[in-house]
Amino acid sequence: MSEPKRLHPIVIVLTIGKRVKDFIFSFIALFFIWNKGDGGKLLLFGASAIVIIGIILISILSWLRYTYRLEENELRIEYGVFVRKKRYIPLERIQSLDISEGILQRLCGMVKVRIETAGGSGTDEAEAVLSAISKSEARYIQEYVAVAKNPSVPDIEDVQEPSNHTVFKMTSAQLILLSLTSGGVGVVISAVLAFFSQLDDFIPYEKLFRGVGQLAVSNMIVIAIFVFIGFVAAWIVALFGTMLKYANFQVAKTEHDLVISQGLLEKRQITIPLTRIQAIRINENIVRQWLGYGSVMVESAGGSASNKEGSKVLLLPLVKLQDIEKILGPVLTDYRFASNFTPVPKRAMNRYVFRSWIIIVPLAVASIVFLKGWGLLSLLILALVTIWGVLKYKDAGWRLEEQQLSLRYRTMVRTTVFIKKSKLQVLELKESYFQRRKDLVTLEAFVKVGFGGAGGRVSDMDRNDVKKVYTWFSRESEKRD
């Protein structure tokens, strides 16, 4: 396949869409600036026409110029309208191929292939996207890459099918529970609020609400109802968003990879090579924890700065905690998903509570001083924050196995992270003057995840416990003792 190939022409539409999206705000701004008098209007239409024609032309040209081919064990992509660019990616450098289908791609029976490399350079230059190619073509590339990376495998067909077994399949009940308990709701609500506050200048709220206003100002309940309806609507939007995204969620294991497929309207397929997995993370938000559920994420070394999703992938969106071992144990054989953790010592509790107070106590004092009666409400927040601090203390814990370090801690959600010794990059211990007096040390572990690092951190562990972890990680501790 050394012939340079083009993508499907539907890419032109995609590119136009994307560029128009980039321009839309300048369009709107221009509209408000120039939409005064006839001269302005003429100017406006002229400028818009030129920009739109320009966008269309450039989109067509960039489609014409974009070619790819597989040659000499490299994926060679050439593109660029004004500046010609060539990107040659050695096949063995390719970490994974993500295949997804947007609505437009599906209409033409095409797929989008995203090629992930190790992303060491940290820029988006590290990856390539073939926005629309046929499914058979995508499969061909997949197989070609698999063979190039693994020359010992004789026949491609054999690799693809037989060793492929399903690890996990989400049921509709789980999907609904997932959507109900997802944190996406908050995001949507804040987005909606931000949107309306931005539009303040353009939409004449005062006129709109003048009629309503007389009614409403005297009647706070009406406003409350409106707000409530707004929240419920936002929640339902988020609910359906999550459902669409995670419908048909399925995890399969092939010989060397985990393959995750998901999505109803936009299908996505993510391939994670087992050897690239750096850590396994379990997140439980407060509702899910209460119900005994959590979500499992895989942190892998793939991905790049522009595609953070590539490195932190949801493996099990929603699962009962006690089932994790059963589901993942056979797949990730070298991980131990134990749940009994050594807690941090009792004397650390004061520090956890105190830390949660640092910001809120001055605020509470200030609001009581300045707001008098209403300021007392801040005591409620103080109580909540205190409970939070105690929860953080209760959840903090660690566990050490011969080849694995497991840390548990809470930020907003409770996080449990499992790290293999061979994937642990750097270990850091921190102690402040006050910690030193109580023989407490904060432990932080770093792994490589995509661009930059991630890991886990447990505050205020017992000094002797930290010492154990430290000697466990140190390769020369035996020599020194």
Next chain:
Amino acid sequence: MILEPQKRISVKALTVWRISGAIKIAISWILAGVAIYLLHIFKGPFWISPLLIAIELISSYFIIYLLPSLRWKRWRYEVREEEIELQEGIFIVKRTLIPMVRVQHVDTVQGPILRNYQLASVIINTAATAHEIPALEESEAEELRRFISNLARVADEDV
């Protein structure tokens, strides 16, 4: 904690830190001067000026004198065959353990002040993090860089 690392960084680091601290403080004195001048012109409240001067005096003492010596006293490092250990921090003491196999590359960096005192900083990069050993003697920094990059090359575990 657990057997402190042994090696200290160059004593000249103190001078370097004091100089760069002095430069920063000088800038903030200028800003404070401008602020006081403006307050005077626009007849702002009187008590702000002495407060500003007091803050400047105290932070001068801290940044030029106290913090550099505390920082220097704490800074230790040790580079062994299989790992690098660092200790730093003034109020919070931070200990870092970097296995040699995790080191991706090593840089030496030298700003104008460091160069004037024949010093250089060594930056150790892993796949996830970067760590700086500040203000080593030039020759020592160079030697360290060679030493680490040699050892790092021997033990090449993929990410």
